[in-house]
Amino acid sequence: MSTQHGPRVGRPPHHTGPEELVQTAAMARRFYLEGRSKTEIAQEFGISRFKVARMLETALHNGLIRLEVRLPAELDAERSDALRTRYNLRHCVVLASTEGEPGGAVLATRRLGAVAAGLLTEIVTEADVLGLVWGPEIEALGRELTVLARCKVVQLCGVTPLRPVDSSAVEAVRRAASIARGPVYAIHAPLLLPDGAAARMLRRQPGITEAVNQFRHLTKAVVSVGAWGPGLSTIYDALDDDAREQYRSLGTCAEVVGQLLDADGRPVAPELTERIIAISFDELRDVPDVILLADGEERAAATSAALKTGLFNGIVTHTAVAEHLLR
Incomplete structure (x- = not known):
């Protein structure tokens, strides 16, 4: 009995689409600007707290979110x-x-x-x-x-x-x-x-x-x-x-x-x-x-x-x- 190997079937490579981008932006606003917790954000979007953390971390790494610390110019x-x-x-x-x-x-x-x-x-x-x-x-x-x-x-x-x-x-x-x-x-x-x-x-x-x-x-x-x-x-x-x-x-x-x-x-x-x-x-x-x-x-x-x-x-x-x- 011979087995023929066809194309591998499985999950396609992850692609960040427009929906994920706008959701990540919304999460970032909730977390960084509104002071909401990751648990609260997870409940709102129906995902786990760990996925929220991962999405925010990825967004920082990829440049979707940029954090700036601005002090008066006179302070070093x-x-x-x-x-x-x-x-x-x-x-x-x-x-x-x-x-x-x-x-x-x-x-x-x-x-x-x-x-x-x-x-x-x-x-x-x-x-x-x-x-x-x-x-x-x-x-x-x-x-x-x-x-x-x-x-x-x-x-x-x-x-x-x-x-x-x-x-x-x-x-x-x-x-x-x-x-x-x-x-x-x-x-x-x-x-x-x-x-x-x-x-x-x-x-x-x-x-x-x-x-x-x-x-x-x-x-x-x-x-x-x-x-x-x-x-x-x-x-x-x-x-x-x-x-x-x-x-x-x-x-x-x-x-x-x-x-x-x-x-x-x-x-x-x-x-x-x-x-x-x-x-x-x-x-x-x-x-x-x-x-x-x-x-x-x-x-x-x-x-x-x-x-x-x-x-x-x-x-x-x-x-x-x-x-x-x-x-």
Whole structure:
């Protein structure tokens, strides 16, 4: 008995026809635009949830569906994500740098303040106690802040009058508290005192004591970083040339709330601690969210040192700084 082999009979190759295309488009609208689940879509079209998933996946692969993530041009999404991953940060926003543009440095600080203000609007709740340091970035943040949950606002350090500014730290803190419609704890005192005795005396003043006592209740803090150079650090500008060179020789490259750091994030001038009125590193470590504002490429190395302290779980900075940190 012989068997003749004829043409093989079976299911023809799959061909995506017009009906499947329009159905896939409808499913995509349901899933990506309307937020419907794959189970709901499957019930509507009378197919399995797995077939819905397969059709959407195939449509993405073949280009029928194209997903675009569009952010404002000033936000650098790629470096924000890379920096967040590299340093295990909870909050990370990187702005596209504006070097070379007219008014670049001033504009960059203003934009940094605006984005930091937006971040605070996003993450601060009525259960928070918010701390702010002194600095040009905080001044910019204060000017751009328009909405904030009702909370306490605490100034984290004294100020230095050596650099001309549009508004003082006290005014920036008061503006934040006014917008938050909550109590304000300001520090009407210099950041750096001539000696430890003068600093201890000021810390005992009623208004300053009230602010310092709030440090242990902080839940969110915004801190800036200074580099060891003129106009880049409040402590640098407050010292004489001999002291500046002395601390430079010890490896100082950064300043955070009056503390001087070397490139590895280690304190190099513990004797200055007695002379400053500011939150301590030990107190900052107890704050659940501490966000670093790093303004300008000239502070890139200082920002690296600050992150090595382990004090920060958030950062707002520029592309040029982010590139340095990622290298």
